[in-house]
Amino acid sequence: MNWLKKYQTEWVLLIGIVLVYGLTACFNDAYIERFQYNVTTLILHPAAILGIFALGAAVVIISGGIDLSSGSMIALSAATVCLLMMLFSHWGMAQDGRLPWWCVSVAIMATLLIGILVGTIHTWLITVVELPPFVATLASLVGLRSLAIIMNKSVTASIGNQSIKVNVNDPVFFAIGERWWIAMAVFLVLALFLHILLNHTVLGRHLYALGGNEQAARLSGIRTERLKWFAYSFAAFTAAVAGILYATRIQQSDPESQGRAGELFAIAAAVIGGCSLAGGIGRVTGVVLGAIFLRTVIDAVAKLVTAGSDDFEGMIVGLLVVLAVAFNQLTDSKEGWQKQFFPGWFGWSAILSISVLVTAVASFSMRLSGRETAWRDGLLTGFLTAIVLTVFKTVAAIAKSERSRVAAREQLP
Amino acid sequence: MIVNRNPTRPLIEVIGVTKRFGGVTALDQVSLSVQSGELLAICGENGAGKSTLMKILCGQYTEYEGELRLRGEPVRFAGIKDAESRGVSIIHQELNLVEELSIAANIFLGREIVRRGFLANREMNRRAAEILAQLDCRIPPETLAGHLRIGDQQLVEIAKALSLGSEVLIMDEPTSALTETESARLDRVIRQLRDQGVTILYISHKMDEIFRLADRILILRDGRNVTTIPRQDTNPREVAHLMVGRELNWDQQIEPPPSRRDGEPILEVRHLFRRWPQHPRQWKLRDISFTARAGEIVGFAGLMGAGRTELFECLFGQSSDELFGDIVVQGKTVRFEHPSQAIAAGIAMVTEDRKRLGLFANLNVRQNISLMSLGRDTAGAFLIAGRREQRRCQSLIDDLRIKTASQSAAIGSLSGGNQQKCVIGRSLLTQPRILLLDDPTRGIDVGAKGEIYRLIRQLARDGLCVLMASSELPELLLLCDRILVLSEGRLTAEFTAAEATEQAIMEAATLAPR
Structure with missing residues (x-):
């Protein structure tokens, strides 16, 4: 019983996922006929990529902060990895139209490193310059996407036609983007890693303490700045991973649209999964199911509204976030449903x-x-x-x- | 001479007022009556009920038992606005000005003068200047409130009260943040107001001020009236005695302190100064020196704002202000920049405000207890060894007799006393040599206090050096081997357990240090 109550959010989400999927199936035959395609390509693949950077957003939220930059970080990381791959090909590294494995690895590693650099700058702004997290990451939200556009334009101009978009025609890249389970595997490995970290390590316990009561955490001898560095770097790192995966999916860097509003989706998934924006509360299992639930609902609406379904995403996410937070607060508050x-x-x-x-x-x-x-x-x-x-x-x-x-x-x- | 202009009819009366917060009685059948144009000083220790009484008088607390009478008529204020409209205003200890608005805008906040739908700034400025001139204050009313010094801000608050046509002015420790010149000016303003017939209720625990200004002195203790005396019939010694005079309740429960002056000196503080930036007093702490030994309990007495918490913050690496002087821990001169360094050096601190600075409401009892000692419960370098953590917590829960449903119960479900034991236990698990306790029994019921006292005594017997600050003198007298008294950031007296009396401590604590 205790167990049921503790994981209440997760149970509600699990039932919600099945219900939404089942209901949509009643109205839309494609859901049953093309079951595998629907579940993998339309729900699990995007849900996995969303989930990856939602995990990062969740860590920051649990530590009592907020990271608004993940959408733009995605655009920057997609641009970085595509430009590096393009440059490697341009420098004649490719043989038979394929780059050697170490070139691909270097491109990916460099991109992930840039994620950590961005996180470090956020931490510096927050702990040393003492900007509120909202402002520090808001600056990156607008700044990083702009940087990605400039990068793409300037590099393409220097080696050919100037263009905002950068295409990559590499078989390895294609192979990663084509297989939904690669993204899923990355997601699950990161989720497992984070789960163990939060529940069974000193670092994790200190993150919850920091989010619960920052002053008391400092007075308990916890180095709060180092924890914040971990949280913001992990968030930017996961966004970089997601950016690479988005780039492999369409084999292109498109900073004008890639990861747009991603930060809001990530925060939404974390909040739907039971993280409290006040900090100190949240579980990895909730975030994983929150991301899948969000994606399932978006896809269901896409199936029901045939024309212009993309335009509805914003409304759905907004509504779900309000409902999820209101629901959490109602079940926690004294008045409850008598409010x-x-x-x-x-x-x-x-x-x-x-x-x-x-x-x-x-x-x-x-x-x-x-x-x-x-x-x-x-x-x-x-x-x-x-x-x-x-x-x-x-x-x-x-x-x-x-x-x-x-x-x-x-x-x- | 008693200034008693209209002895037949009191302007404001309080008759048998009682106020409870949950199970705690803050005021118990308190009565007072003030004549028109009189200055009544209200004094008492921290927690005697002064502020509660003032908040009832100014309409902030609307629920209480008993009666209030204004000009002989029974009244019950619906709120601060209601009280103000009937001529009763309060000047709070913490000032309530909007720093981004001008003086005039602050004075007329909420009842701005409007002409044809627009603010009549010129009119407001003119009137504000008139009132300020009355108060002997020549600052242009267009100045932003945030640019004023504290003393001038206070005058603006007084001007606001006057512009409301207040007949009764309540002042809650008005000089606590003022320089000497500012205090002197406030003295003049208060005298002048009294001569104009304004009735003043003046809360303070500074004897020199009280004896300079008051017509009569009301003394509260533990929420009850002790007495009201005309100023010329008493002296500061007697007032200090009346503020604290009470029985000790703990004598039977706890054996007398053993004499412990032979332990090795473990903490030495030499000429410690702590800067107070942008404050007229300049120093939070001034020239503090003392030595503490292993196995000794050293008490720190002092009124609110005397510097007890500020001193502990310095010792624990929690102060970001400039420090001068030496802190020597176990023979090594140290200067901590972060609490983690203090903890590594064997110092632990239990903070004053348990809810804000001590507890993690989102963590359970076990996680709250083990937080500071997790490093020693790790398997390998990284993973927490759950079993070891549980065992350690369980033995602490048994040792300190913490009453909890289980280790995984929410910390909020425990009583105040048991929460405090968890916080103390968390520090003890770091195996400190020096324990700093800042008001460790605040907000704890009587039974739990006894247990905490026993625990503190036990820790000292085990060889810990305990520094304990408290606003309750009986508890310091009961536990401590020595008591140091702070007043306005300076050490004004030191007593051994045998020498110390509540009266002597209170005198030293209310002494204005030169």
Whole structure:
């Protein structure tokens, strides 16, 4: 029982994954007919790459910080590895159109090293310059992607036509990108490593302590700066790994789109997996399942909304994060489900705003999927939402006054 | 001469007020009455209930038993705003100005003067300047509050209260952060206000101020009225005695301290100075020297802000301020830059604020206890040996008699006393030679205090050098072999266990050091 309760988040996610997949299968035959392709190429492969840098985001979050730079770090690492491979070919290292293994290794190692360098700079900004983590990594969020674009342009210009994108035609690269289980294996190895690190090593225990109470950690003789260096370097390192894998997938560095909003997806996966943004709480198992769950839901929506499904990703991630955090807080808080969600006049304005938002979402999505009566149905949906929420508000208010009446009666002698 | 302008009708009365926080009674049937235009000083030790009483008077605490009367009418303030609108204002110990706004904007914050929907800045500045002039303060009202010195900020707070038309002004230790010249000016302002008929309730534990300003002195102890005396009928000695005079409760439970002056000197502090940047007092600690021996319990007494915590921070490598002087640990001169160095040198510290600086709410009991000694429970260089960790924790839980459901219970589920034992135990597992305890029984119930006392005594018998700061004098008198008294960052007295009395310590602690 204890065990069930401790891993509550994981169980909920596991059930959620199966449910979402099952439900989508009911509406979409392709899910069963092309089961293997769907599960591996559409869900597990992207989920593994997302999971890899979500692990990094989770370590930073557990240590009480935040890393907003992973999306741009992905773009930078993809650019680095592709440029190095291209340069090696250009310098005539390739034989029969294939680079020797040591060239590929050097390219990958150098890219991973750059990840650690970026993490070191973050740590310096945070611990020595004393910037808030949010600001330090926000600077990299905008800066690193720009750096990747400049790198690609300048190197391509110096050896041929200037271009933002860099293509790599190497069989090894292709082979890695083609096989979904390579990404999965890297993901699982990293997850296992991190799991052992967090649960069974001094470093891991100190990370939880740092996230739980930084001042008390320092007073306990913990070198908090070194821990932060590990956390931010690991985050940038995992983003670099993910960047390499993204590059192998399309055999290209495309800094304008690769890893865009990746940081938000990573934080979302960590939070859905049960990490607390206040720090000190989170498990690797939760993050792994969080990444898979996120990817499953995104793919399910892609299947259900045939046209322009990519455009829905942002909305889904936003909604899931809000729901996951709200759910965690509700199960932890004293009030629990007795909380008044729409109190007083502010409740009314919240109901109005939510209904307007639902109307917009419903009508525009239905219009996009070609429904004739989209505007009318959208309005109807928004109206229904308003009614449901009003009923909810009224019932909750009545229940509250009833409870306080009962409590008052019980206190009388 | 007693200034008693209208003896028939008190302006403000408190009748039998009781305030409880959970199970703790902060105020117990406290009464007072102040005449219009009178200055009543309220004194008492830390935790005597002064601040609680003030917070009830200024409307911050709205739930209490008993009655408040203003001009003879029973009142119950709904909040600070309500109290202000009826002419009762408070000047807090920590000032509440918005540093980014001008003086005038601060004075009129929340009730800005508006003309045709826009702020009437010129009008506000003019009025602010008028009030400041009354207070003998010539700073332009457009100046940002953050650019003012503490003393001037305080005047702005007073100006704000006056602009509200306050008849009753409550001042909570107003001179604690002021230089001597600033204090003198505040003296003048207070006298002037009193002459204008403003009634003042003045909280302080500085005897010289109280005896300079007060008409009458109210003394609180353990949340109860002790007495109210006209100033000219008493003297500082008597007031200090009344503040602390109480029975010792622990005599039966704990055997008297053994005389322990023969251990080897293990910690020596010579002429220690600690800088206080951007503060008129300049030094948090000034010229502190003492020696502590193995097996000895050395107590540090002093009022709030006297420098007890600041001293321990220096010894534990937790201060980032400039230090001068020598700290010698076991014969070696040290200067720690990080607590980990202090721990390696055999020093452990239990902090004053358990919740903020001691506990990890996200870790369980075992993880909280083992945190500092994990290095010794590792198998190989890296992995924690879970079994060894569990065994070590279990023996500590048994030794210190920590009451917990299991090792993996949440730390928050333990009582305050047991949480404190966990924090002390965490430090003990590093096998220190010197243990710094900063107010180790704060927020702990009476039964658990006895156990902690026994534990401290036991540790000293085992040869540990214990330095203990406390705001409770009886506990220092009970446990310590020697008691050093700090006042405003300086050492003002040293007593052996035989010499020390509460009265003597309180006198030394309220002494303004020259």
